[in-house]
Amino acid sequence: MAAEVGFPGGELLTKYIMVFMLAAVAVSPAILAAHDFPEGAVPYEKSRRCSACHPAVYKEWAGSIHAQSSVHKDAAHRAIYGAFLDDMKSEGKEGSYHCATCHTPMADNVKELVDGTDKPNENLWREDEGVGCAFCHRVDTVVEGKDRNSFTINKDGAYISSNPVEKAPHGVGVSQLFASGEICMGCHSHMENQDGVAICSMKEEGQGNCIACHMERKEGPPSTESAKETHASHEMAGGHSLVMLCRAVSVNVKINKTDNSTTVDVEITNKTSHDFPSTMPMRMAFLKVTAFDADKKAVFRNYQVNPMEDRKAVFMKVFRGGGEVGVPAWKAGGVALDTRLKSAETRKFSYPIPNDGVKTVSVEIIYRLFPSQALEKYRALKDADDKSIDTNFTLYKKDFPFLK
Ligand code: HEC
Ligand code: HEC
Ligand code: HEC
Ligand code: HEC
Ligand code: HEC
Incomplete structure (x- = not known):
């Protein structure tokens, strides 16, 4: 052989x-x-x-x-690279495939790709290898x-x-x-x-x-x-794997009821040895808390439509640049906010919910590879033929009975 x-x-x-x-x-x-x-x-x-x-x-x-x-195989990478080129063009510059250092490290022309004297070519197998x-x-x-x-x-x-x-x-x-x-x-x-x-x-x-x-x-x-x-194992899984995501945090939930108030108290601890989510700046995770009545009607939500309504319960890093917040990496002049959980950090949340009429409380932690806002901003990301890009990965979900 x-x-x-x-x-x-x-x-x-x-x-x-x-x-x-x-x-x-x-x-x-x-x-x-x-x-x-x-x-x-x-x-x-x-x-x-x-x-x-x-x-x-x-x-x-x-x-x-x-x-x-490689840019030939990963639709999300290709979409962001395209957005980078478009932005450079609108500023009268030409962007290079400087991504090659890490994304196509085996290419014979890494140097030329990085300095812009050559462009990615899908017929070269060493680029395709990733x-x-x-x-x-x-x-x-x-x-x-x-x-x-x-x-x-x-x-x-x-x-x-x-x-x-x-x-x-x-x-x-x-x-x-x-x-x-x-x-x-x-x-x-x-x-x-x-x-x-x-x-x-x-x-x-x-x-x-x-x-x-x-x-x-x-x-x-x-x-x-x-x-x-x-x-x-050479799977080397991360954010694309629900199995791996489920190992990222531990969650502790308590429903505290007194005669005249009730709170849902949630503690989330990062079990990884790096920030969660880590490390690619578009990753985000958020907490979703919903209280239901006996008819399964939601009587409390920590946000209505967009998780950003409850900003403190969103874990992500956001760049600022040119007076704007939420700019891409290549326009970043600094970090506007970084609410990701540090390794071993525990963050506590407390939500007052109605004192009566609640049957169950549902607590979820959801992870996204790309925020929905990014999909609106980068058309190619939205159009990409890769379902994971627009998926809510539920890495934790538990229903708690509301005890009288
Ligand atoms: C013709 C069979 C054959 C092919 C093809 C082959 N290997 Fe191996 N390789 C072996 C054998 C046999 C060992 C020793 C295995 C052992 O004792 O566990 C080995 C050992 C290794 C080791 C050390 C493993 C260790 O336990 O630390 C590495 C790394 C490795 N190969 C990488 C590669 C890579 C990368 C390729 C392809 C580019 C490759 N091999 C192709 C047969 C092969
Ligand atoms: C210094 C090495 C390096 C360079 C240079 C680099 N990347 Fe990456 N990129 C990575 C690593 C490592 C990851 C995975 C990290 C993670 O997911 O947290 C990644 C992940 C990504 C992802 C997420 C892919 C997915 O499937 O979700 C995108 C998109 C991306 N890179 C775009 C780019 C673009 C576009 C460029 C060039 C303009 C670039 N990167 C340059 C190392 C690099
Ligand atoms: C991202 C880097 C990376 C890539 C890509 C990679 N490896 Fe490895 N490989 C490693 C590291 C690191 C180890 C050592 C793991 C350890 O010692 O626990 C390893 C270990 C191994 C071993 C020994 C495994 C064992 O348990 O004894 C073999 C054989 C091997 N690799 C072959 C391959 C082959 C074949 C491929 C492609 C199909 C490949 N590797 C791709 C990083 C890599
Ligand atoms: C040659 C550069 C390179 C090396 C070395 C490398 N990686 Fe990566 N890694 C990347 C790039 C680039 C990506 C993102 C690819 C993409 O999404 O397009 C990535 C993605 C990942 C991811 C994210 C997977 C996911 O589901 O999104 C994990 C986890 C990871 N690498 C772990 C490792 C580990 C562990 C090692 C060492 C054994 C390693 N990498 C070595 C370049 C590298
Ligand atoms: C204690 C276990 C643990 C250790 C040690 C660890 N990780 Fe992770 N890592 C995880 C878990 C769990 C996830 C999934 C959660 C996430 O994606 O943030 C993850 C996710 C990742 C991702 C995926 C991010 C993405 O965007 O898809 C990368 C890249 C990564 N780790 C790289 C590393 C590197 C590099 C090291 C070594 C410095 C390392 N990890 C050490 C547990 C660990």
């Missing part, structure tokens, strides 16, 4: 090549947006190539957001940059991970970057816009081991040749 796969250099490496890498983190003097792919390095392999021997891992990756991250297997597993170092990080890729094409393996039909290596999640921070750490405003800042919001929560052990061996019974 190995022979038909054709590995870098064409040879079958049966020797156990163990390269202990020091997880050096260099700091770039200038903004370094392209990845350092050394002269004469072994070309990247297609992710599909790995599927014959790593079927479980391949399947998870193929269904993950990392496999859909965050492919060979990209992550060939990362030698994370190069820290001011507006974003970049990577140095190995020259010999060995696939690096956290565990030493006995025998593989390709070069392997070991690096601590893969043990804690430092590899993740290569792209997830931070991004600043052209005016130096922090758009994403996981490096400030997040602690903890990303891999522990985002790559849980799943049943099945990591390769067809392995005797192990479990492997690290």
Whole structure:
């Protein structure tokens, strides 16, 4: 089987090549947006190539957001990129696909895409791959940059991970970057816009081991040749996964009734090790509290139509710029408000409801990848062929009987 796969250099490496890498983190003097792919390095392999021997891992990756991250596959990303280009055009400038650093890191022309001398091309498979297997597993170092990080890729094409393996039909290596999640921070750490405003800042919001929560052990061996019974899941789920969202918070509800007043008291605690929602600035979550009478008619709502009516119960980050609130990342001059829950933070809410005639109280926490307002503003987002864009993900819902 190995022979038909054709590995870098064409040879079958049966020797156990163990390269202990020091997880050096260099700091770039200038903004370094392209990845350092050394002269004469072994070309990247297609992710599909790995599927014959790593079927479980391949399947998870193929269904993950990392496999859909390119402008050719992710409708939401394409819509926002389009809106960015339109805005630039209206200001007489030409926007570049600077998104390539993280969204299509394997492209041969990352540098040209970033500086605007080239445009995305759907016929180039290395763009289509998104965050492919060979990209992550060939990362030698994370190069820290001011507006974003970049990577140095190995020259010999060995696939690096956290565990030493006995025998593989390709070069392997070991690096601590893969043990804690430092590899993740290569792209997830931070991004600043052209005016130096922090758009994403996981490096400030997040602690903890990303891999522990985002790559849980799943049943099945990591390769067809392995005797192990479990492997690290490559689904790397987040906001697109209701299962993952349901793990984000814990909720405590009490209905406090005295002779002349009743309140619904809700406590929400962020169980993740970063802000909730995290980290992409358009994500939002909100609390919905409804009291029903015996005929199931709502006699109390914390908001009527738009969750923003109860602003303190909306968790999100909003930018300001040019005297406006609610501007996109590229127009941001600063943060207007950031009401997301910090890691381990508990926030308390208390709603007075009618003292009589209430039968049940329903408490819900709803998450959206994009606020409805953004869908109104960006036509392409609304028209995109992706249902998740306009979905209310209910990550918590419970009905409480109203005790007399
Ligand atoms: C011909 C079969 C074959 C193909 C194709 C293949 N691998 Fe492997 N790979 C193996 C075997 C066998 C091992 C050692 C497995 C073990 O002992 O768990 C291994 C080990 C690894 C490891 C180290 C695993 C660990 O436990 O830390 C990584 C990382 C890896 N492969 C990545 C890749 C990537 C990425 C691709 C595709 C670009 C790929 N492999 C393609 C057979 C293959
Ligand atoms: C520094 C790396 C980096 C750069 C540069 C970058 N992104 Fe992203 N982007 C990410 C990461 C990481 C995520 C996922 C984070 C999250 O969801 O919280 C993401 C998520 C997104 C999403 C959400 C996608 C979805 O399916 O919901 C959109 C939209 C997006 N980016 C648009 C862009 C656009 C447009 C550009 C360029 C103008 C860009 N990004 C540049 C790293 C980057
Ligand atoms: C080469 C850059 C890169 C690296 C390295 C990387 N990511 Fe991502 N990640 C992205 C981009 C880009 C997106 C957003 C893709 C999109 O939605 O279009 C993303 C999205 C995600 C999401 C959101 C999934 C969802 O449902 O919306 C999670 C979770 C995630 N990454 C976790 C990780 C973890 C854990 C690691 C480390 C093991 C990691 N990432 C390494 C670029 C990267
Ligand atoms: C976003 C970065 C990223 C991508 C993309 C990625 N991996 Fe991994 N992979 C990791 C990290 C980090 C680990 C180490 C997890 C650990 O040690 O718990 C890992 C572990 C592995 C292992 C060892 C698993 C185990 O449990 O022993 C194999 C094999 C592997 N990856 C193969 C692949 C293949 C094949 C693909 C594509 C189908 C792929 N990886 C895509 C980051 C990535
Ligand atoms: C204690 C468990 C835990 C740890 C540790 C953790 N996360 Fe998460 N993460 C979650 C949960 C649960 C979610 C789903 C809630 C959400 O999307 O905000 C999530 C969501 C995400 C998302 C998805 C955001 C989106 O817009 O779809 C990204 C990206 C992410 N985490 C990256 C990371 C990175 C990078 C690290 C390491 C610094 C990390 N996480 C550490 C539990 C964790």
